[in-house]
Amino acid sequence: MRLIRLIRIYPVVVICLLALVYLLGGFSNQSDQLVPKSALITLLYIFASVVPLLFIIGFIYIGAAGNKVAKQSSNSKSFNYQSVFDLPNEQMSGYKLALITGRNPILTGLTGDTYLADASASCSKDVNHVPPVVDCECGFYAYRDLDEAAFELTINPGSFLLAVDLYGVGFKYDRGYRAESQVVRGLKKPSRCQHCRILPGKVFVTNYRMGYDDTTWWQWQFRCLVCSNSHKAQDKLSITQMEKALTVVIT
Ligand SMILES: [Zn+2]
Numbered sequence: 001m002r003l004i005r006l007i008r009i010y011p012v013v014v015i016c017l018l019a020l021v022y023l024l025g026g027f028s029n030q031s032d033q034l035v036p037k038s039a040l041i042t043l044l045y046i047f048a049s050v051v052p053l054l055f056i057i058g059f060i061y062i063g064a065a066g067n068k069v070a071k072q073s074s075n076s077k078s079f080n081y082q083s084v085f086d087l088p089n090e091q092m093s094g095y096k097l098a099l100i101t102g103r104n105p106i107l108t109g110l111t112g113d114t115y116l117a118d119a120s121a122s123c124s125k126d127v128n129h130v131p132p133v134v135d136c137e138c139g140f141y142a143y144r145d146l147d148e149a150a151f152e153l154t155i156n157p158g159s160f161l162l163a164v165d166l167y168g169v170g171f172k173y174d175r176g177y178r179a180e181s182q183v184v185r186g187l188k189k190p191s192r193c194q195h196c197r198i199l200p201g202k203v204f205v206t207n208y209r210m211g212y213d214d215t216t217w218w219q220w221q222f223r224c225l226v227c228s229n230s231h232k233a234q235d236k237l238s239i240t241q242m243e244k245a246l247t248v249v250i251t
């Protein structure tokens with residue numbers, strides 16, 4: 001600001017200087033001058049070139065300082081943001097658990113939301129949300145580490161392990177991600193029958209389950225030949241048939 005004020009008075013200073021030079025005889029051709037003419041002209045040249053140069057340097061300095069301040073303030077803003085979520089700058093590949101429910105099998109989160117193999121998240125709390133929203137829970141979740149998901153699998157025995165890629169806007173947690181859209185890369189079939197937990201699994205079967213509020217739903221399990229023996233043909237799917245139904249590769 002002070003610099004701008006100085007620039008405003010610059011023409012006045014120049015006029016005063018010119019007047020001074022005139023009074024001192026800088027423009028006359030008399031030889032009996034108080035100050036030599038060449039010295040006065042040199043002084044004018046210096047003033048005309050050096051002072052604007054000083055202004056330019058001043059502006060560059062102020063500009064740089066302003067940038068620094070702006071940078072610091074934007075840093076502090078993004079710091080507050082990152083204290084809640086971290087925007088990832090890496091590929092969001094992860095793992096998660098899902099149930100397979102429905103008469104026609106569909107992937108279902110442990111919270112009960114169903115989704116296709118390639119889907120964009122929607123918010124059940126606010127239709128105006130395009131997930132993920134910072135102070136909401138909406139969006140697709142995934143653990144970053146296989147170990148973490150594998151541990152969750154041991155305490156959720158009816159569920160399946162999925163490998164997923166997340167896309168779009170995403171937030172990064174210390175354990176994983178929450179993002180806008182999701183593509184299921186694959187479903188890992190359990191090595192053992194999900195019913196007897198002894199024999200190797202061979203086929204998917206579905207059963208009625210009693211849920212909360214007296215509702216029932218179909219839940220699919222991967223079972224051995226013995227534990228799937230009593231199921232009717234329409235309640236069974238081979239691995240290939242399940243891959244087709246879910247459009248997910250089963251490994
Ligand atoms: Zn939401």
Ligand SMILES: [Zn+2]
Nearest residue numbers: 193196224227
């Ligand atoms: Zn079994």
